[in-house]
Amino acid sequence: MAHTEARSLRQYVGSAEQFFFDRHACARITDLAGGTTLGGRLEELADKSVLLATGGQLTTGLALIELDGIARRLTILPPDADPEHFAAIVAGADIDAVIVDQTSAASGTFDLPVRIGCAAEIAAAERLPAPSRQTEWVMLTSGTTGIPKMVVHTLAGLTAAFCGKPADHGAAWGTFYDIRRYGGLQIFLRAVLGGVSLILSSAGEPIGDHLERLGRHGVTHLLGTPTHWRRALMSPAIRNISPRYVRLSGEIADQAILDSLHSAFPQAVVSHAYASTEAGVAFEVRDGLAGFPADFVERSRDGVEMKVLQGSLRIRSPRAASRYLGADAPLADEDGFVDTGDMVELRGDRYLFAGRRGGIINIGGLKVHPEEVEAVVNRHPQVRMSLVRSKRSPITGSVVIADVVLKSDNNAQQRALGELKGDILKFCRDALPRHKVPAAINIVPSLDVAATGKLARRYG
């Protein structure tokens, strides 16, 4: 994984005919080899610590290509960042310049020495500053409370999982993720390095419109969280796409969603991957089964080492972040392993993900991971997706409650809801110990999804 000569992002574009799309615009990335979106002001950003506060994903992507190798540090503001944390982010990353676009929600709130507008149109540039340094990339974690942690990466680490792989020029990549989070940024970087087109979503775009657009641009590789995919499968517009590669990551890919995607796209490779903002991309599983083979652990694969300690998955990897900005707590332990906080259980020759360490529900002293109950509920033929949560109980401290979205309303009308709830409960009783069976099932029309594309969970 030696990168003797570090290339900047702009040096990857120009050789292949390449377009990036969102709902409103299309940018010919090829033109960035000798063009700019920053109105001739890129030079002002040399050696600056730049905050990308762009509102749209397309402008974010264009600015990233321009700034890598020029700025000292690039901090990417996620679309759902809390304005209350802006001051801390600016101070923590020593930010002295900000990039905004027309849709930046926060454009008025940053009082910084340099402020540059970015548009989705690429103008020919008379001269561009030559990339002269290795830019530090800073991503924000999606913690549920408090100031997000700022995680420092290099381009070499961010692209290590696919750098040097042969290009596939017929491909068009699409993503349900936002490229301002780790999972989406991976797709963005993969598209830039691979010289392929990329179809991005736009804020507030209905899933049906997005799927229709993905189909129109001929998407071949499509990526999202299991929650993204469950929602896509509920849309009639899913018929518009026929990808040959489908990938899930960011949440636990249970057997039900893997099987649903196999039957929706029989021609496609359905894979699921494990990655985190801190640990980077760890592995990909392509055998169509949930979890991962036990021999992935304790054996180095592409330089990535994993171990299981106190039930949680630990990763040491050249793709991992180097450190947190400004935090006292180290990112990795003394041996360089990052504790992911994702709990795994060995069943036979496979590790299965049990859930997040912080999400455990305590039922009178017995522990339940919401995700393991969801995996069972989701296997019921009439269930599309579910969220298992804890409810305070005067007797056992907590009880397990399942909020359930059905595949079709018709079924709900044809059968009494009570009967269906009983059926789902019976299904759970057959597969789970008594304390893990939901005390109650709520049939709900939809579930809240966070900007990360993951189910919105409220811990605590």
Add this chain to the structure above:
Amino acid sequence: MTIKLTIMDQMEEIAREHGKILAPLRDDLVLLDSGLDSLGFAVLVARLEDKLGIDPFTASEDALFPVTFGEFVKVYENGAH
């Protein structure tokens, strides 16, 4: 269905689900002797909230400790008013 009948119905169902034998539900039956354990009662309270729309235990500021089946039913009947 009255509140009392709903409670009886749910207790019988949970006992069946949990593989327990339910004692005859008389008003003076001590809950601890009913056959349901604490998880059974936790499930009962959650199910009753679903059926009746109230959870008198969580809604009340006072700690409620019904001892008999009759008292348990009273807590719900009072909570419904």
